[in-house]
Amino acid sequence: MPDVRAYERPQSLEEALFRLMQEPRTVPLAGGTALMAYGVPHEDAILLDISALPFDAxxxxxxxxxxxxxxxxxxxxxxxxxxxxxxxxxxxxxxxxxxxxxxxxxxxxxxxxxxxxxxxxxxxxxxxxxxxxxxxxxxxxxxxxxxxxxxxxxxxxxxxxxxxxxxRPLAETRVRRERVARAPRDRAILSVAGAVRLDGGRIAAVRLAVSGVGALPVRLHAVEDALSDEPATPAHVQALATQAIAAVPLADDRWASAAYRREVLPVLIRRVVCGA
Ligand SMILES: Cc1cc2nc3c(=O)[nH]c(=O)nc-3n(C[C@H](O)[C@H](O)[C@H](O)COP(=O)(O)OP(=O)(O)OC[C@H]3O[C@@H](n4cnc5c(N)ncnc54)[C@H](O)[C@@H]3O)c2cc1C
Missing domain, CATH: 3.30.465.10 (Uridine Diphospho-n-acetylenolpyruvylglucosamine Reductase; domain 3)
Structure with missing residues (x-):
């Protein structure tokens, strides 16, 4: 792990921002758990402990x-x-x-x-x-x-x-998340979240997002467009989701193959949208 040169604990936001601007080697430290696990990003870092700042409400x-x-x-x-x-x-x-x-x-x-x-x-x-x-x-x-x-x-x-x-979501909006992992307490291979509003059995509004597909979590705009105004029946939703993710790039890594993700993602989307 690269060396840490100093540790500072500013007591005000102004002081913290000033140090960040003034000294390019400063690295904010909040809880410090990720910095501890993955290391500080460069040699000679000055850890700027921001945990005393009033941003925890x-x-x-x-x-x-x-x-x-x-x-x-x-x-x-x-x-x-x-x-x-x-x-x-x-x-x-x-x-x-x-x-x-x-x-x-x-x-x-x-x-x-x-x-x-x-x-x-x-x-x-x-x-x-x-x-x-x-x-x-x-x-x-x-x-x-x-x-x-x-x-x-x-x-x-x-x-x-x-x-x-x-x-705040509208009262009639249902929010759900579904995930798949190797074991329940493992980090998820795929984690899908959605906010869905139904109207007379049809999908009136839907926002979907997923993590586990690459370096960033993403909104599933193509799936949202495909599902818009469609009947919220599980088989139909899964079929539309399968088609819509065909063009979405999916990670292929040590956790799971892209083919596995392509198979499972529409199932998670179906559960999030239909609750079944
Ligand atoms: C053994 C171990 C296992 C872990 N497993 C998981 C896991 O399963 N899932 C998971 O998500 N995480 C995991 N982590 C990582 C970590 O615990 C979490 O991501 C945690 O939420 C990081 O928060 P933190 O406050 O400790 O971040 P820190 O370590 O303090 O900071 C993380 C990064 O964010 C920057 N930073 C922090 N706050 C700010 C801010 N307000 N403004 C600008 N930059 C900022 C820091 O400079 C640093 O680059 C693990 C860590 C360890 C030690």
């Missing part, structure tokens, strides 16, 4: 849930406001993200910035149309999560991820 607003990016995964899994939001799926995904010990220490920001291609919480946030806010010296910028993932390094710059906002 979980707030329920009328139209949204607002998560401080430094909330621990355990807080997200246990908090009543999260457990009662979006059919409890977000809390469930936070619980599935890591083991108990890591959840106590690991933060939401860390989960979205490390190995996010296999994250359990990221597809839920994508399906719920979440937005993330990055604080830099020259101001706060908010990104749709999908756009943030596509240009993470530029979007983050020398700033800090401080907040995740999730619009």
């Amino acid at each position: 979980i707030e329920q607003w009328e139209d949204r849930l607002v998560l401080g990016a430094l909330a621990t995964l355990e807080a997200l899994a246990r908090d009543e406001k999260v457990r009662t939001f979006a059919d409890g799926v977000l809390a469930e995904a936070a619980h599935a993200e890591a083991t108990s010990l890591l959840r106590q220490q690991g933060r939401l920001a860390g989960a979205l910035l490390t190995d996010v291609g296999r994250s359990e919480i990221a597809p839920v946030l994508l399906a719920l149309d979440a937005r993330v806010s990055v604080q830099q010296m020259n101001g706060l910028k908010t990104w749709p999560l999908a756009a943030f993932f596509e240009q993470m390094e530029t979007a983050l710059g020398r700033g800090l991820l401080v907040q995740v906002d999730i619009p």
Whole structure:
């Protein structure tokens, strides 16, 4: 592991941002679990412990849930406001993200910035149309999560991820997630999340996202388009999903072949959309 040159613990956001701008070797440290597991990114790093900064609140607003990016995964899994939001799926995904010990220490920001291609919480946030806010010296910028993932390094710059906002789904929207893993507590091979609104047995609105298909979790726009206004019958949904993912690139790695993923993904989509 590369050497760490120094450790600092700023007490204010201004101080933290100033150090990040002033000293290119600074590396933010939130819970530190991913940095510990994967190592600091370069020699001579200055660890900037941001855990004292006030970005761990979980707030329920009328139209949204607002998560401080430094909330621990355990807080997200246990908090009543999260457990009662979006059919409890977000809390469930936070619980599935890591083991108990890591959840106590690991933060939401860390989960979205490390190995996010296999994250359990990221597809839920994508399906719920979440937005993330990055604080830099020259101001706060908010990104749709999908756009943030596509240009993470530029979007983050020398700033800090401080907040995740999730619009409250409409009352008649059902939110579900389905996953497949080698064993129940293993990291998922594929994890699908969806927000679905039915109207008279037809799919009136659907947002779907998946992790486990590559370096980033992605929205399944082609599947959403194919399912729009179609009957929500399981066999029909699975058949349409099978066709629609034909052009979606799927990872082929030590966890599973692309062929396996192509076989299983439509089944998970069917369960998310139809609940069966
Ligand atoms: C043994 C072990 C097993 C693990 N297994 C899993 C697993 O199964 N699933 C999983 O998802 N993760 C796993 N992890 C990784 C890790 O525990 C989680 O991803 C956790 O959520 C990371 O959060 P953290 O606060 O500890 O991140 P940190 O280690 O503090 O930071 C991670 C990265 O994000 C950057 N960063 C953190 N916060 C901010 C911020 N606010 N703004 C800008 N940059 C920031 C850091 O500079 C660093 O590059 C594992 C880790 C260990 C040690």
